[in-house]
Amino acid sequence: MQTPETYDVVILGAGAAGLMCAAIAGKRGRRVLLLDKADKIGKKILISGGGRCNFTNLHVNPAAYLSQNPHFCKSALARYTANDFLDLMRHYHLSWHEKILGQLFCDQKAPAIVEMLWTECQQAAVTLRLNTDVTQIQRADAQFHLHTTQGAFQAASLVIATGGPSIPRMGATDFGSHIAKQFGLKNIPFSPALVPFTFDQTLLEGLFAGLAGVSTPVAVSCGDGYFREQMLFTHRGLSGPAMLQISSYWQKGAAVQIDLLPGLDAYAWLQSVQQQRPKAELKTLLAEVLPNRLAQRLCETLFPNRPLGQYGDKMLQSIAAQLHAWELTPAGTEGMRTAEVSLGGVDTRELSSKTLEARKVPGLYFIGETVDVTGWLGGYNFQWAWASGWCAGQYA
Numbered sequence: 313m314q315t316p317e318t319y320d321v322v323i324l325g326a327g328a329a330g331l332m333c334a335a336i337a338g339k340r341g342r343r344v345l346l347l348d349k350a351d352k353i354g355k356k357i358l359i360s361g362g363g364r365c366n367f368t369n370l371h372v373n374p375a376a377y378l379s380q381n382p383h384f385c386k387s388a389l390a391r392y393t394a395n396d397f398l399d400l401m402r403h404y405h406l407s408w409h410e411k412i413l414g415q416l417f418c419d420q421k422a423p424a425i426v427e428m429l430w431t432e433c434q435q436a437a438v439t440l441r442l443n444t445d446v447t448q449i450q451r452a453d454a455q456f457h458l459h460t461t462q463g464a465f466q467a468a469s470l471v472i473a474t475g476g477p478s479i480p481r482m483g484a485t486d487f488g489s490h491i492a493k494q495f496g497l498k499n500i501p502f503s504p505a506l507v508p509f510t511f512d513q514t515l516l517e518g519l520f521a522g523l524a525g526v527s528t529p530v531a532v533s534c535g536d537g538y539f540r541e542q543m544l545f546t547h548r549g550l551s552g553p554a555m556l557q558i559s560s561y562w563q564k565g566a567a568v569q570i571d572l573l574p575g576l577d578a579y580a581w582l583q584s585v586q587q588q589r590p591k592a593e594l595k596t597l598l599a600e601v602l603p604n605r606l607a608q609r610l611c612e613t614l615f616p617n618r619p620l621g622q623y624g625d626k627m628l629q630s631i632a633a634q635l636h637a638w639e640l641t642p643a644g645t646e647g648m649r650t651a652e653v654s655l656g657g658v659d660t661r662e663l664s665s666k667t668l669e670a671r672k673v674p675g676l677y678f679i680g681e682t683v684d685v686t687g688w689l690g691g692y693n694f695q696w697a698w699a700s701g702w703c704a705g706q707y708a
């Protein structure tokens with residue numbers, strides 16, 4: 313039998329959370345082994361934010377995270393903040409810019425973030441093994457024993473940082489859930505989040521026909537979610553930041569309500585233009601406040617297109633109401649194939665919010681996307697990965 317290599321901590325997954333955790337645990341003098349089945353570290357960081365990595369958000373707060381237990385993320389987010397990550401970036405002379413809504417992007421691009429985290433790991437003497445598949449994990453004598461395609465390892469602490477199953481073509485899996493299950497911990501099933509909506513063919517060939525590529529600012533709501541961002545028509549349905557955000561709050565069969573003219577009182581506006589320009593057609597007027605193609609389609613499918621003077625007051629009210637509360641029921645989403653993250657993961661009631669350690673299994677930690685904490689679009693998910701990785705790194 314092979315003699316296992318012994319470490320203090322084995323971390324599975326060299327993504328955002330795993331890299332942070334490895335560096336922090338290593339700096340405490342722990343002998344850390346970081347294992348990944350991929351051929352390089354930080355793959356999702358590298359493709360994030362169109363290659364510029366939207367690495368955090370100025371407005372991080374617990375309300376921007378979805379979880380069955382919304383209080384769970386508070387402790388980690390309070391102990392490792394966006395400013396802490398900015399301090400790390402300053403130390404490496406990296407700079408950033410805010411795009412919109414507090415979203416911070418790295419000026420030196422995503423590879424610089426991965427390099428920074430890897431340098432931190434190297435300074436903390438972390439050992440890295442790539443292309444390593446774990447075939448078996450057992451716990452005996454207060455040690456975790458791992459069998460892998462690259463040999464056997466053991467450690468008193470095991471950190472699961474294998475992320476969520478979104479974008480399977482990148483090798484993403486629900487491995488973390490299987491480990492949780494193996495050790496008797498509950499999971500909230502993973503489901504796609506921050507994902508485009510798909511619609512029925514009837515709608516795609518009707519109201520949506522010819523609109524692919526059209527983008528407009530909207531306010532969208534569904535359940536407890538409300539976002540004011542851009543909406544984009546696609547060949548399959550609706551996308552853009554507004555739709556990605558609200559998809560995390562959507563459940564099959566529910567309608568999303570779209571305000572096409574947020575910030576404008578459509579009824580008052582229609583009344584005033586009716587008086588000033590009664591001969592102007594509705595589609596001409598709508599094209600002044602909406603993309604031309606969308607204005608045309610609305611007047612071909614939803615509203616009768618007439619000179620404004622010909623509408624009665626009730627009709628104006630009805631048009632205004634539809635512009636502010638357009639209800640659409642998606643057929644579904646594009647699923648894990650394109651989802652930016654996944655909802656669900658290890659049930660947070662199984663974990664300590666301070667250490668991220670499993671209550672029932674001493675030495676077993678879950679961090680990042682493996683945990684049932686999912687952020688909004690805009691740097692929130694990386695901040696959770698940094699914060700949860702940092703916290704577990706203090707104790708593992």
Ligand code: FDA
Pocket residue numbers: 324325326327328329330347348349350353354355356357359360361362365366367368444445446473474475476478479483484485487651652653679680681682690691692693694695697
């Ligand atoms: P992450 O997925 O980063 O890492 C998991 C690691 O575990 C991977 O290296 C994987 O290879 C490894 N692994 C998986 N199974 C394994 C196994 N069985 N054994 C060993 N290793 C295993 N967020 C954000 O805040 N800002 C942004 O700009 C973006 N942009 C973005 C774009 C795209 C296209 C995607 C898909 C996602 C984003 N995100 C994002 C989300 C963000 O990437 C995500 O929330 C974090 O990467 C999660 O960090 P983790 O460390 O938990 O998992």
